[in-house]
Amino acid sequence: MKALVTGAAGFVGSSISDRLLESGYDVTGIDCFIDYYPREIKEQNLEAARANDSYTFVEQSLVDCELAGLLEGVDYVFHQAAQAGVRASWGDEFRIYSDNNVFATQRLLEAARDAGVKKVVYASSSSVYGDTDDLPMRESSATRPHSPYGVTKLAAEHLTTLYWRNFKVPTASLRYFTVYGPRQRPDMAFNRFIAAVLRDEEIQLYGDGEQSRDFTFIGDIVSANVAAARSDARGGVYNIGGGTRTTMNEVIDLIGEIIGREPKVKRLEVQKGDVKHTAADTSSAQKDFGFAPEVGIREGLTRQVDWQKERLGL
Numbered sequence: 398m399k400a401l402v403t404g405a406a407g408f409v410g411s412s413i414s415d416r417l418l419e420s421g422y423d424v425t426g427i428d429c430f431i432d433y434y435p436r437e438i439k440e441q442n443l444e445a446a447r448a449n450d451s452y453t454f455v456e457q458s459l460v461d462c463e464l465a466g467l468l469e470g471v472d473y474v475f476h477q478a479a480q481a482g483v484r485a486s487w488g489d490e491f492r493i494y495s496d497n498n499v500f501a502t503q504r505l506l507e508a509a510r511d512a513g514v515k516k517v518v519y520a521s522s523s524s525v526y527g528d529t530d531d532l533p534m535r536e537s538s539a540t541r542p543h544s545p546y547g548v549t550k551l552a553a554e555h556l557t558t559l560y561w562r563n564f565k566v567p568t569a570s571l572r573y574f575t576v577y578g579p580r581q582r583p584d585m586a587f588n589r590f591i592a593a594v595l596r597d598e599e600i601q602l603y604g605d606g607e608q609s610r611d612f613t614f615i616g617d618i619v620s621a622n623v624a625a626a627r628s629d630a631r632g633g634v635y636n637i638g639g640g641t642r643t644t645m646n647e648v649i650d651l652i653g654e655i656i657g658r659e660p661k662v663k664r665l666e667v668q669k670g671d672v673k674h675t676a677a678d679t680s681s682a683q684k685d686f687g688f689a690p691e692v693g694i695r696e697g698l699t700r701q702v703d704w705q706k707e708r709l710g711l
């Protein structure tokens with residue numbers, strides 16, 4: 398089996414690549430190292446895959462690379478490439494979001510249309526739902542993104558469904574709910590909180606901490622991708638969540654317990670684009686490809702703390 402992973406140097410893309418290689422796939426990874434966070438971190442994400450003979454890495458952008466050759470003989474595409482992050486998506490930066498999230502996805506789908514791949518799995522996001530009290534979020538719930546980032550993720554999701562409806566490109570869109578665990582991006586809350594507690598520095602918390610999220614462990618996200626690719630599901634949209642909702646205050650307490658140090662918290666203004674709560678109804682993913690999250694928040698956070706300690710040499 399042959400797979401193409403886009404955004405392969407990132408948090409999720411590198412984790413999917415490693416699992417596929419362990420399972421005996423031939424994997425090509427593509428990434429252009431956009432400078433949202435340091436290249437050095439992405440190079441570390443790639444280390445295990447690059448040591449494997451079944452892995453090929455291509456440093457190019459989906460915005461302008463030649464795609465037909467990359468898709469030759471590919472069974473599954475795991476499309477993780479994007480400009481991530483809600484808070485940076487306002488203002489002039491929006492162009493980066495529309496190019497890398499929408500235009501890049503359209504190019505990939507257009508190429509997949511001619512390539513005859515078995516499945517394109519698209520990394521969508523819970524941010525398509527926006528700020529709502531209608532919980533849990535269901536795939537049939539209204540989609541009203543609360544940030545420009547969410548608008549681009551939803552636009553690309555619509556494109557993915559359109560290419561199935563019009564050209565029978567087999568697709569599955571997975572709406573990830575906040576992903577965490579080893580390799581989590583340095584801009585994301587858990588990474589920043591854990592680093593602060595490990596260094597005995599202040600945690601910068603936006604809002605009162607009572608905002609809650611359905612946090613999803615990276616291993617469960619990877620399993621959902623593989624299961625969706627191999628299933629008969631075509632053209633569908635699926636929530637992928639961790640199974641419980643936790644507030645930021647609870648997360649901070651847990652991090653303190655795991656590390657064994659009282660966290661110091663500095664409260665800041667709520668950021669534009671941040672939603673109050675997320676919670677996933679994952680019954681469709683359960684029904685169509687047997688998805689069930691396996692790692693709970695305490696175990697997942699412990700694994701992320703261990704990884705960050707190792708990275709910081711502690």
Ligand SMILES: NC(=O)c1ccc[n+]([C@@H]2O[C@H](COP(=O)([O-])OP(=O)(O)OC[C@H]3O[C@@H](n4cnc5c(N)ncnc54)[C@H](O)[C@@H]3O)[C@@H](O)[C@H]2O)c1
Nearest residue numbers: 404407408409428429430431458459478479520522573576
């Ligand atoms: N991490 C989360 O909590 C989360 C939640 C919902 C959805 N998602 C989605 O999951 C995917 C992966 O997120 P992540 O957290 O791993 O982000 P990440 O930033 O770690 O990885 C994305 C990678 O894509 C690459 N990339 C961007 N544009 C590209 C292009 N035009 N061509 C080639 N490579 C390009 C970047 O260089 C980066 O390495 C994204 O699509 C994101 O929108 C993530």
